Amino acid sequence: MSTPQDYIDEHKDHFLEELFDLLRIPSISTDSTKKEDIKSAAGFLADQLKKMELDTVKVFETPGNPIVFAEHAPHEDQPTVLVYGHYDVQPPDPEELWDTPPFEPTIKDGLIYARGASDDKGQAFTHVKAVESLLKTKGELPVNVKFILEGEEEIGSPNLVPFIEEHKDMLACDMVLISDTAMFAEDQPSITYGLRGLAYMEMEVVGPNRDLHSGVYGGAVENPANVLCEIIAKLKDEDGVIQIPGFYDKVVPLTEADREAFAALPFDEEEYKETLDIKAVHGEKGYSTLERAAGRPTLDVNGLWGGYQGEGAKTVLPSKANAKVSMRLVPDQDPKEIAKLFKDYVLSIAPDTVTVKVTEHHGGYAAVTDLEFYGLKAGAKAFEEVYEKEVLFSREGGSIPIVADFKRVLGVESILMGFGLTSNAIHSPNENFSVKDFYRGIKTSARFFELLPDFAE
Amino acid sequence: MSTPQDYIDEHKDHFLEELFDLLRIPSISTDSTKKEDIKSAAGFLADQLKKMELDTVKVFETPGNPIVFAEHAPHEDQPTVLVYGHYDVQPPDPEELWDTPPFEPTIKDGLIYARGASDDKGQAFTHVKAVESLLKTKGELPVNVKFILEGEEEIGSPNLVPFIEEHKDMLACDMVLISDTAMFAEDQPSITYGLRGLAYMEMEVVGPNRDLHSGVYGGAVENPANVLCEIIAKLKDEDGVIQIPGFYDKVVPLTEADREAFAALPFDEEEYKETLDIKAVHGEKGYSTLERAAGRPTLDVNGLWGGYQGEGAKTVLPSKANAKVSMRLVPDQDPKEIAKLFKDYVLSIAPDTVTVKVTEHHGGYAAVTDLEFYGLKAGAKAFEEVYEKEVLFSREGGSIPIVADFKRVLGVESILMGFGLTSNAIHSPNENFSVKDFYRGIKTSARFFELLPDFAE
Known part of the structure; x- marks a missing residue:
């Protein structure tokens, strides 16, 4: 047999x-x-x-x-x-x-x-x-x-x-x-x-009730695509630190043992950059690439759209603009709580010239x-x-x-x-x-x- | 006859x-x-x-x-x-x-x-x-x-x-x-x-050579969609003032006569807001809506795209993100010169973790x-x-x-x-x-x- x-x-x-x-x-x-x-x-x-x-x-x-x-x-x-x-x-x-x-x-x-x-x-x-x-x-x-x-x-x-x-x-x-x-x-x-855990969000910024001619209205009516970018830019600072108040409150910091384990893994940063064809790695200040990718929480735009995406140049001031944004979480962050903090923060920084809707996709611990x-x-x-x-x-x-x-x-x-x-x-x-x-x-x-x-x- | x-x-x-x-x-x-x-x-x-x-x-x-x-x-x-x-x-x-x-x-x-x-x-x-x-x-x-x-x-x-x-x-x-x-x-x-005149630009922010899983790479590799938003957010300040160095250098300021002419035009701001279904007008501080829409230069995102735009939640770190951005000009701004100032500024604020390409569509005086x-x-x-x-x-x-x-x-x-x-x-x-x-x-x-x-x- x-x-x-x-x-x-x-x-x-x-x-x-x-x-x-x-x-x-x-x-x-x-x-x-x-x-x-x-x-x-x-x-x-x-x-x-x-x-x-x-x-x-x-x-x-x-x-x-x-x-x-x-x-x-x-x-x-x-x-x-x-x-x-x-x-x-x-x-x-x-x-x-x-x-x-x-x-x-x-x-x-x-x-x-x-x-x-x-x-x-x-x-x-x-x-x-x-x-x-x-x-x-x-x-x-x-x-x-x-x-x-x-x-x-x-x-x-x-x-x-x-x-x-x-x-x-x-x-x-x-x-x-x-x-x-x-x-x-x-x-x-x-x-x-x-x-890592996950909180996956979607937001929509709505301005005028229709796409406008950017020549006729540009400068006088708030542009939802510009606003979307401004909101997203305020989610992280230049050091990769997430700016949502309370985001890090429940994060269990990496212990010395954790950091030693990460450091012990075979990892060639030059090869990593070469494979991805990037000039430099980038992430939260004070952490290694492996720590950033697995041991620390982060925030990424997963999708972005608004206005004219076709060939050539359409002079439109879009009626709305959308983004999908997700956050990777670490112990002991609660995805529901993080989703709420995200929503509260986005709404708090949104100008009152537009309407911003924030919805929650799935999440997990x-x-x-x-x-x-x-x-x-x-x-x-x-x-x-x-x-x-x-x-x-x-x-x-x-x-x-x-x-x-x-x-x-x-x-x-x-x-x-x-x-x-x-x-x-x-x-x-x-x-x-x-x-x-x-x-x-x-x-x-x-x-x-x-x-x-x-x-x- | x-x-x-x-x-x-x-x-x-x-x-x-x-x-x-x-x-x-x-x-x-x-x-x-x-x-x-x-x-x-x-x-x-x-x-x-x-x-x-x-x-x-x-x-x-x-x-x-x-x-x-x-x-x-x-x-x-x-x-x-x-x-x-x-x-x-x-x-x-x-x-x-x-x-x-x-x-x-x-x-x-x-x-x-x-x-x-x-x-x-x-x-x-x-x-x-x-x-x-x-x-x-x-x-x-x-x-x-x-x-x-x-x-x-x-x-x-x-x-x-x-x-x-x-x-x-x-x-x-x-x-x-x-x-x-x-x-x-x-x-x-x-x-x-x-x-008004026009300078219509397009930019592409390129990061890794392929779309990445945002769980595996998020936090360690710069996200081109986030970067695109950060660049766009730096083009204007909260008062609607364009931040590109030299942008206003050749602008002929509105004269007292110009401003009187604008003020004399019949215009109902409440009706304007109602027609567009916006809560408030918004533009360069210190100017009326008509002045903002016709007498002052401005900058608008006309299109924006990157990553996943479909139904549901795709956890992708996009390889690239794009935007079409146009500027309306007033006498005596030179569209070619403004296009160059735009390009220089965008490249100067772009992080070296990504590659940014800026191209010029049409323009006019x-x-x-x-x-x-x-x-x-x-x-x-x-x-x-x-x-x-x-x-x-x-x-x-x-x-x-x-x-x-x-x-x-x-x-x-x-x-x-x-x-x-x-x-x-x-x-x-x-x-x-x-x-x-x-x-x-x-x-x-x-x-x-x-x-x-x-x-x-």
Whole structure:
């Protein structure tokens, strides 16, 4: 009888074909016209899980996109792992910057190019294939496994938390396993033990009731696009310090240990600048690039629009101007509270010549996992066996708000076992995922399930 | 034999049908895909002029859009009027805000709704029909008339000035007649004797070589959209004073007489605010609304874009952000010099973490016409006869750079005999032109030509 690792090697091509089928579905959750594709992606994963004859596979409808749940619990005395992933993806735009079509997966130089290749279809799928490989070769799983695969991660998981709260017993587990992060470097297995939180806002500055001729009205009527810029300019000072009153009140300062951990990570700033083609790094004064990117809160304009964007010169004084602005948070900032502080500050600095509307998109708490947790140690061991290299434990700048929610509702830690790379261009044109890491991911996941009973003792 | 005024009344419906044919042509000069429509509009006007059996009608090709020229000079001892107009139009976007399609002219409540209805097809066409009416009823024109109708006004007339310089003799005249402005109020004939100049700029702020995930990079890499806002915020202070060094150096201050003239104009600020649905007016401290809109220079963002503009929340740190910014100028500011000052200032305040590119679109000088000029007086008399109301002489905030060019190259004053209204929504959705003013425009033009010999003596 072959081992799970052999089985994975023998089914490489087939696994890749299956992933490609999933990647071809444009399950874009920010686009309300893609509801059918969302349904297809959920159905595809449910079918995959059903083929394995698990105890339960069910697609739950929600007020938004469906949640796929599966359970296989053969053991009373072994830990239960809840695998979380998401099958929705970011929009592909600007689509003209893709070298190959975003929903026609293409392999080039060992990389799978497609929207969702890394974030998160490719990574989530590794665990599905790991469970299949264990069942096909061992006849049974070494631990209990549950799956929860959602379709609204890219829009802030509005229906996931209510779902978890409502199905606490069904989802009861000893840990959550998530692959939705990047490794620190190529061939460098890494476990993310910290994530930033998020507060994502949108604002609209409204002036006159129609676009005006800038010659006839310019100088006499306030220009909403100028005002929008003035408001945004007042959100940060030149040292990268956020100017919203109270913003830093609950920030847990980086400890000496934190800063030493950041400093110990391998990082080449020259290479970083070269890869991004920037002349200099920039951020909050007094902190290193890694600290700025993962250990400190920040504020970014994510989108900006108003007036004429076409070719040539249209002399218009726009009726309104808009921006999307998000803030990354650290422990113990409260996203709801930060959203309110943002709104209060923006309204307080807005001139009374215009009307400013501030709305809140999704948000989430920052999360840091205990480094002594046995699940984390089992994960590190599995990683080291497959990648043949010591694991790095790092904090990341991105947000997976659900990690804080799992902790709060189910009372468990999450293991962030990322198989991606920062060069995967997630949320960007030409998103990709290494074919090699797709296979190593499946193998690492399978080994993790096999090793976990030993660490649990 | 009927008079020209009778002829105009008798041919009302036909004149309107002909104007509609012209308005149906989407001759958008900012859109490079509309070259055929540009050609059609020029051809339409040339055909109109050819039907009248003038001495000369010719379509001149240029490196850009064609220029329609016509001449009819029966008199050696009478003044020559050069009629200037433009057959190109602004883009219709945002097209979804139009109540009727922009290129399907529609009459509603006495207004013709169509892109170009007022700016400038409808207004320019009044002179074509006036000449026709004189020829059909009198058999000859009372003065010499030339036409120059261009197709690049909305992109800054890049080929018109070289054309005028090259054809100085052919275009020789005693005055230029232009209808491309608005009356001060409904039924209130007005001659614009002052116009602002223009310097229209575009800037691009470039950061990393691709859109980044704002979670992974936010805080460590400069965000071009934030930088763009910071630059724009530094262009004006809170009192509406432009911060570009040297910007005001050549500004001729408003004299006591200028300010009295502005103050004498009928203007209801409450109604102005109500019409625009704004809570307060805003502009340079120390000046009235009319002074701000026409007598003082200003700076406006005309367009702004960067990052994600779609539905929902995309956590992107955009690779670049752009803005179109224009400045309205007054005598004696030099548009080329102002463009350079703008560029120098923007580059001087741009941080070295990004690359900023500043490019110049079109520009033009401000112009003020001598109030004692006999052509202006003949125009006022014609206006008063047709509208039965005394003419107001006003300065306007918009720009017709060609007025300064005609003065410089041909040495003549321009008479700005506008038949539009500020409510015509030029450059905006639902542009319109009053049917009544279309007819009164034709009549006023015809009377102007008839009266001119008396004033010239």
